Amino acid sequence: MRLAARQLSPAARWCLIVLGVTVCYFAAGQIGIQWAIVRDQISPLWPAAGVALAVPMLLGPKYWPGIFLGALLTNIALGPSLVTVLVISAGNTIGPMLAYAVMRRAGFRNQLDRLPDAVLLVVVGAAGGTAVSAALGTGVLVLDGALGTGDFCATALVWWTGDAMGVLTVTPLLLLAPRFRLPTRVSLARWAEAVALAVCALGTSILASATTAKLFLVFPVLVWAALRFRQAGAMLCVLCVCAITIFAAIHGAGPYGSYELATRMLHVQAFDATVGMTALALSTIVLQRDRATAEITDAWRQITEMVDLIAPRQSLRSAMTPPQREPDTGDELAG
Known part of the structure; x- marks a missing residue:
């Protein structure tokens, strides 16, 4: 299987990984939808947001289309219109990609073995990038008429905190996954x-x-x-x-x-x-x-x-060096 994977062309390998990212995001999105409390698509715990931030960190930013396609497949059945779904999917992609760029520039490491890395994940990943997605998504729902203007703040709050909790709970586990080894002799x-x-x-x-x-x-x-x-x-x-x-x-x-x-x-x-x-x-x-x-x-x-x-x-040098004779104090005094 590994030999077959090595024989794939770069384009085929890219397509295969993008497909895998799409499936993972869609699966995580379906879990989040089970918790939805606003329009059957805004959840207080959105695991897909954690997947979206982990993808560029583990695989690289060039696989962002998998995030977009996964978000598109997740939201397209929920509506309300294709343009709105496209904007929401774009926001679900832009937010984590922007957070990834800022965190990398600030020196974030996937090992999460330093306190500054944990602070960056919380401040930039869980709070900053998700705010972009929540603002874009809620804003386009209001413009489309799916939400009232007075519902913007409450909906954006649930959206933002749901995405933030998805990042805070899922992303660290995914970053730790490559280093996981089955325990032996426990x-x-x-x-x-x-x-x-x-x-x-x-x-x-x-x-x-x-x-x-x-x-x-x-x-x-x-x-x-x-x-x-x-x-x-x-x-x-x-x-x-x-x-x-x-x-x-x-x-x-x-x-x-x-x-x-x-x-x-x-x-x-x-x-x-x-x-x-x-x-x-x-x-x-x-x-x-x-x-x-x-x-x-x-x-x-x-x-x-x-x-x-x-x-x-x-010790060998000390043994090979002859001891120096100390001058006789009595002879010096006599002379």
Whole structure:
């Protein structure tokens, strides 16, 4: 299979990857549509936005047509008109591509092993680029008459926060995916800890969605995940928390039932954003600490090896050099 892939022409390979991106975006969009609360297409959690930002980071910006085609296929059945769908699809493409360009220029690295990378992902990727998509999409819906002018702010808010949560929860996992390796020789205690973490994450997420007084319970679990399972464990917990709290907000359950839709979504998205930023920042700091510790350990090993090489030579030189005779103090005084 690898040999056949190498024999493909560059154009055929480009088309194949664009097709794969289109399918991935469309699949993520179908998941997001299940959560839609405005016009059956604006969702408070839009995983496709996370896919759109990850594509240029992992594959390169030349595969942007896959994002556009995926957005087009996702929105074309929802209307309201072809021109509107084209503009929305263009906004879904321009936003992540613009965020990618800014982040790359600022020195972003896919490894997410530095705190500035996490800050760039949150500020530029999750907040900046998604605002462009939300503004273009909501604006064209208002111009087309599908939305009233008075609905612009509330709709744009849900659109923007939904895209931002998609970036904050999905993009880090996709960036970590190329480095994922199946664990080997993992102790039973480690598996037991992972299962316990999953159960606690699910349980605290449900409790946090039941009453305001229990919202804080998710944060100890996030700290546990970040310290013991690094970014992968922390972001999986974030995805679990966000999905359950958004489900509760959509259905008016728990602490969100007494508010109007816009206020309800603002509260839940503020909480989810806090959860996501906390987990991402803490896990990145832990990873950065691990890297610094590994560098110090490696430097100490190199110094030890150099000392081991130098010590025998120094001992041999000392043995071959005859000791110098010290002058007799008594003879000098007599002279």
